[in-house]
Amino acid sequence: MRSRLLKALTLSLTLPVVLVAGCVSEPGTGASPGVGGDGIKVGVLHSLSGTMAISEVTVKDAELLAIEELNASGGVLGKKLVPVTEDGASDWPTFAEKAQKLISQDKVATVFGGWTSASRKAMLPVFERNKALLWYPVQYEGLESSPYIFYTGATTNQQIVPALDYLAAQGKKKLFLVGSDYVFPRTANKIIKAYAAAKGIEVLGEEYTPLGHTEYGTLVNKLVDAKPDAVFNTLNGDSNVAFFKQLRSAGITAAGTPVVSVSVAEEEVKGIGPDNVAGHLVAWNYYQTTRTPANDTFVKAFKAKYGVDKVTSDPMEAGYNAVKLWAAAVTKAGSTDVEAVKKAAGGIAIDAPEGTTTIDGGNQHVSKTARIGVVEPDGQIKEVWSSGAPITPDPYLKGYDWASGLAP
Amino acid sequence: MSSRIALALCVLLLAVAPFTLSPFRLGLLAKYLCFAIVAVGIALAWGQGGMLVLGQGVFFGLGGYAMGMYLKLSEAGSAGLPDFMVWSGVEELPALWKPFANPVFALAAVVLVPGLVAFLLGLLVFRQRVRGAYFAILSQALAAAFVILLVGRQGITGGTNGLTNFSRFFQLDLTDPNGQRAVYAIAAVVLGLVYLVARLVIRGRFGRLLVAVRDGEDRVRFLGYDPAVVKTVTFTMSAVMAGLAGALFVPIVGIISPALLGIVPSLELLVGVAVGGRFVLAGAIGGAILVNYAKTAFSEDFAEGWLYLQGGLFVLVLVFAPKGLAGLVTGARERLAARVRKERVA
Numbered sequence: 001m002r003s004r005l006l007k008a009l010t011l012s013l014t015l016p017v018v019l020v021a022g023c024v025s026e027p028g029t030g031a032s033p034g035v036g037g038d039g040i041k042v043g044v045l046h047s048l049s050g051t052m053a054i055s056e057v058t059v060k061d062a063e064l065l066a067i068e069e070l071n072a073s074g075g076v077l078g079k080k081l082v083p084v085t086e087d088g089a090s091d092w093p094t095f096a097e098k099a100q101k102l103i104s105q106d107k108v109a110t111v112f113g114g115w116t117s118a119s120r121k122a123m124l125p126v127f128e129r130n131k132a133l134l135w136y137p138v139q140y141e142g143l144e145s146s147p148y149i150f151y152t153g154a155t156t157n158q159q160i161v162p163a164l165d166y167l168a169a170q171g172k173k174k175l176f177l178v179g180s181d182y183v184f185p186r187t188a189n190k191i192i193k194a195y196a197a198a199k200g201i202e203v204l205g206e207e208y209t210p211l212g213h214t215e216y217g218t219l220v221n222k223l224v225d226a227k228p229d230a231v232f233n234t235l236n237g238d239s240n241v242a243f244f245k246q247l248r249s250a251g252i253t254a255a256g257t258p259v260v261s262v263s264v265a266e267e268e269v270k271g272i273g274p275d276n277v278a279g280h281l282v283a284w285n286y287y288q289t290t291r292t293p294a295n296d297t298f299v300k301a302f303k304a305k306y307g308v309d310k311v312t313s314d315p316m317e318a319g320y321n322a323v324k325l326w327a328a329a330v331t332k333a334g335s336t337d338v339e340a341v342k343k344a345a346g347g348i349a350i351d352a353p354e355g356t357t358t359i360d361g362g363n364q365h366v367s368k369t370a371r372i373g374v375v376e377p378d379g380q381i382k383e384v385w386s387s388g389a390p391i392t393p394d395p396y397l398k399g400y401d402w403a404s405g406l407a408p
Numbered sequence: 409m410s411s412r413i414a415l416a417l418c419v420l421l422l423a424v425a426p427f428t429l430s431p432f433r434l435g436l437l438a439k440y441l442c443f444a445i446v447a448v449g450i451a452l453a454w455g456q457g458g459m460l461v462l463g464q465g466v467f468f469g470l471g472g473y474a475m476g477m478y479l480k481l482s483e484a485g486s487a488g489l490p491d492f493m494v495w496s497g498v499e500e501l502p503a504l505w506k507p508f509a510n511p512v513f514a515l516a517a518v519v520l521v522p523g524l525v526a527f528l529l530g531l532l533v534f535r536q537r538v539r540g541a542y543f544a545i546l547s548q549a550l551a552a553a554f555v556i557l558l559v560g561r562q563g564i565t566g567g568t569n570g571l572t573n574f575s576r577f578f579q580l581d582l583t584d585p586n587g588q589r590a591v592y593a594i595a596a597v598v599l600g601l602v603y604l605v606a607r608l609v610i611r612g613r614f615g616r617l618l619v620a621v622r623d624g625e626d627r628v629r630f631l632g633y634d635p636a637v638v639k640t641v642t643f644t645m646s647a648v649m650a651g652l653a654g655a656l657f658v659p660i661v662g663i664i665s666p667a668l669l670g671i672v673p674s675l676e677l678l679v680g681v682a683v684g685g686r687f688v689l690a691g692a693i694g695g696a697i698l699v700n701y702a703k704t705a706f707s708e709d710f711a712e713g714w715l716y717l718q719g720g721l722f723v724l725v726l727v728f729a730p731k732g733l734a735g736l737v738t739g740a741r742e743r744l745a746a747r748v749r750k751e752r753v754a
Contacts, residue, residue, distance in 0.1 A: 093661050096661070129575075190497055
């Protein structure tokens with residue numbers, strides 16, 4: 001009698017194995033990965049579910065828009081791009097697994113993906129081992145330069161350092177640091193403290209809360225007691241909503257104590273409510289309001305495809321640029337071969353919505369114009385300062401004396 | 409007789425997998441086997457012992473971090489620091505890490521640390537006669553607290569990123585398909601052993617006592633047994649199994665991070681067991697493999713809406729088979745037996 005039970009269970013065990021075996025045999029491709037008969041496969045790997053989905057879906061949309069535009073103008077190397085979308089599910093091991101799947105099963109030419117530093121760190125060994133390419137589109141904490149990753153978001157000297165310079169120029173002498181508890185805020189604050197020590201700025205407090213935290217009463221009280229000139233905010237995601245609301249109800253105003261945020265863009269302003277954050281500062285490389293001809297086209301195309309109420313933001317623009325930069329490098333190399341693309345990529349420049357950006361062949365980051373903006377009551381961001389010209393990426397902050405102790 | 413055939417077939421399938429599956433798919437299968445090892449422990453504690461363990465992620469994590477710390481140190485060399493400590497500003501190896509440079513210590517810790525934590529917790533909790541929903545909530549709170557602790561101590565634990573980037577597992581090269589096959593084989597063997605141990609426990613005197621505790625704890629106490637001891641021992645066994653699974657997960661998937669250990673992943677471990685059937689060991693194993701396989705398959709084919717499919721599967725099974733898929737089989741078997749009896753009578 002027990003036997004029948006076991007038999008049925010065997011079936012439930014066998015089924016997945018057989019099904020898995022069924023999807024194994026896929027023809028391998030030669031030197032040019034991703035190139036099939038009629039198209040070139042590219043991977044798009046972002047969180048479409050989980051806590052990061054709200055941010056990452058917009059980047060995925062921007063990347064698909066860029067792919068669509070390239071296809072409309074004849075594709076790359078005369079072939080259409082075929083995006084293969086995977087869900088990283090806001091879960092770092094899943095990012096690694098799906099990256100491996102895109103590389104070894106789908107044999108994509110390159111992958112555009114990731115948002116959090118944790119997802120990048122999880123994917124990094126996968127790309128390095130398979131000698132495959134990842135284009136990572138979000139500003140991050142620097143101190144990294146993988147030979148198989150191109151970083152199209154800002155590194156610290158293109159976002160955090162200019163923001164600190166701006167605050168110093170405004171005469172802000174006392175800072176309070178608030179961040180989510182993970183690698184980016186902790187590393188960012190390490191850099192901020194080194195900068196502060198060298199420039200005679202006082203750091204009055206450094207507070208971390210878990211991702212997704214929404215109770216900021218205690219933290220805001222500490223902040224009020226410390227009386228800083230400005231707050232440097234590296235909180236991520238929905239924590240910002242609670243933080244800004246409680247800050248406002250504690251009577252902290254943008255005029256008295258401005259908060260500079262590096263992870264709050266147009267999309268997040270919508271969530272926080274423009275009323276709660278209006279007047280505060282943000283530091284990015286691109287705003288929807290940035291005035292370039294390329295941006296007019298980008299914003300118009302994005303709204304036409306996804307709806308007029310949609311906003312565009314810095315990470316979306318960086319994702320959009322990543323696709324265009326990769327396509328330019330492939331065209332120059334005449335092949336999707338990873339080593340050839342890497343070699344061709346150095347010096348490639350495109351007319352991006354944020355202005356001209358150029359790939360640095362050495363560290364595989366891109367040059368970017370730094371912009372400080374102020375949040376307007378309508379939810380848009382107005383630029384109040386810009387570096388004028390693109391800043392050369394310096395992920396290890398080698399060009400800054402005060403940062404000499406930071407890089408390993 | 410045919411139960412042996414079924415078992416042999418399972419073994420055969422697991423044995424041919426390395427030769428028919430691509431390294432990527434084999435790695436996924438190995439990962440499912442890890443979850444199946446946890447499932448055996450859950451079936452023991454929950455199915456047989458009636459302890460709803462909502463925080464197995466803690467023990468999975470303890471085993472995983474013990475292994476990850478050793479692997480990280482073995483790659484960092486004698487004087488080197490693990491990569492994340494360098495960017496977290498830690499200059500000297502923390503005392504907690506030092507013994508993990510020794511492989512024997514690390515392997516022992518994989519088993520002993522989860523076991524000890526579960527044992528102490530079990531003694532404390534079960535002696536106080538905490539059970540049912542209160543125990544479930546307590547185990548879940550433990551998982552939440554554990555994650556906050558790991559994330560908060562970035563310099564020691566790697567924070568949200570966890571420990572990643574492993575290329576060697578003792579003598580095995582994890583980047584090489586043969587190394588990956590070997591790791592898979594280890595996982596399959598460990599699953600087999602864990603299954604055998606659990607089977608022995610259930611079929612023995614202790615297993616009957618455990619079921620008795622589940623169905624009538626007070627009666628067992630009046631008979632002169634101490635239910636707290638029975639439950640603590642079982643809970644410890646299930647924790648050790650989760651720890652072993654966590655340790656194997658590290659070389660197989662190449663990462664251990666708090667994202668794997670919190671409330672949601674702990675619940676996912678339970679979902680597999682619920683779908684497969686918590687009262688039958690083979691059901692729990694099959695369920696864990698099936699649910700995790702479905703997660704991969706659904707998310708690959710329907711990247712945008714796979715969570716609904718996954719949820720739908722869970723709801724369907726629980727509505728139509730409250731005792732899981734294995735329960736369907738047992739139910740059908742019992743009905744058949746009843747009919748045979750009836751016909752005989754007639």
